[in-house]
Amino acid sequence: MTTLTDIAWDDTVLPFQLDRSDVRGRIARLDGVLEDVLRQHDYPAIVEGLVAEVALLTALIGQTMKLRWKLSLQVRGKGPIRILATDYYAPVEEGAPARIRAWASYDAERLNEEAPDPFAEIGEGYLAVLIDQGEGNLPYQGMTPLDGGSLARCAETYFAQSEQLPTRFQLAFGRSTEPGQGEHWRAGGVMLQMMPAVAGAAREGTGEGGLLRHTDILSGAADENWNRANVLLDTVEEMELTGPSVGLTNLLVRLFNEEVPRVFDPQKVYFGCTCSEERVRTSLSIYSAKDIRHMTTPEGTVTADCQFCGAHYVFDPLSLGFEAVKNPDGTPKEADDA
DSSP: OOOHHHHHHTTEEEEEEETTTTEEEEEEEESHHHHHHHTTSOOOHHHHHHHHHHHHHHHHHHHHSOOSSEEEEEEEESSSEEEEEEEEEOOSSTTOOEEEEEEEEEOTTTOOTTOSOGGGGTOSEEEEEEEEOOTTSOOEEEEEESOSSSHHHHHHHHIIIIIOOOEEEEEEEEEEOOTTSOOEEEEEEEEEEEOTTTOOOOSSOOSGGGOOOHHHHOOHHHHHHHHHHHHHHTTOOHHHHHOSSSOHHHHHHHHHGGGOEEEOOOEEEEEOOOOOHHHHHHHHTTSOHHHHHHHOOTTSOEEEEOTTTOOEEEEOGGGSSTTOOBOTTSOBTHHHHO
16 A cells, blocks of 8 residues: 655655755655656566666756756766756646656667676766756766666766765665566665855865865865765665655654754655657758768658657648748648739
C-alpha cells in the first residue's frame, strides 16, 4: 500500500540550507519520472543505471539554477556508451512542475552488459553543462573531463572548476521491489554546495591534472564547516535516499540536525518532452529542396524520430525546407499568395 507520505515525496526536489555551516543543498527522490524516462526505450540494465544517475544529477543541479528555460547535461565518451543526454525545463509558472527528459546512445556490439564498472563503459570523454535562458539570451556551456570514477564526481569537478564552488553529491538508484508493487526504478540523492559568499578564489588546483579540490578554495572556518557537513552526509544509507519509508524532511533532520537545517518550497519534477511536428518543421526549414530530396525515403516521405520520447513524425517532402511548395496541411503555397 502507498501512503500519502510516500506520494508527497516522490518525484520531488527539496531545497535546504544549513545555517550553522553556510552550506546550501538539495535533496531529491525520483520515482515515476524515471519510469517515464526509461519506458520510452529498451536499454540494457547497465545503460538504464547511467541514465537514472544522470537524470538524478540533472534534477538536483537544475533546481539550483535560476533558470528561465532549460538546463542540459551531456556526457560524451569514446567507449561503448557514447552519449548520455538530459534536459531540465524550468517550471513555466509558480507552482508548476519542472520537466526532465533523457536518452542514451550506445554501441550494442561493444557494450559489456555485465561490466562491474558501468562508468568505465563511457570511456574517455567529457561532461558538458549547457544553460539556455531562451530567446534573446546567449547560451552558456561549461565542460569537464570524465574523471573520478562516476558521473557524480565529474559533476563535482565541474562546479569546482567552472564555479569555484565546493560541491558534493551522494546518490543512490536502482530497481525497487517493494511489496505489492511491480519492479520499478527509484533514485534519491543529496547535493551539498558551499555558499558562494564563503568560497574563496583559487589560482591553482592541487588535484590530478591540476584540477581544483575543495581545499584549494576553502580555508579556516569555511573548510571546517564543509568537512563537518560532508562527514554527516557520509552517514546516509542507500535505503534512506531511495525511500519510500523515510520522508525527505525527516532524512534532512536525521543527517544535519546539529547544522540547523532550513527548508524551502519543494519542487515537483515530471517527465516532459518538448518535441512536436512544428519544432521538427522549424529545424528542417534551413534546408533546400535538394537537401530535402536526399532525406526522402523510398516511400516518398521524410521521417524523424525523437530520441527522448520516441515520437515518430512523417512529412511530405514538398512541405519542408525554405523552398517548400506545399503548406503543412498539403495545400499549395501559391493558394496563400493568390
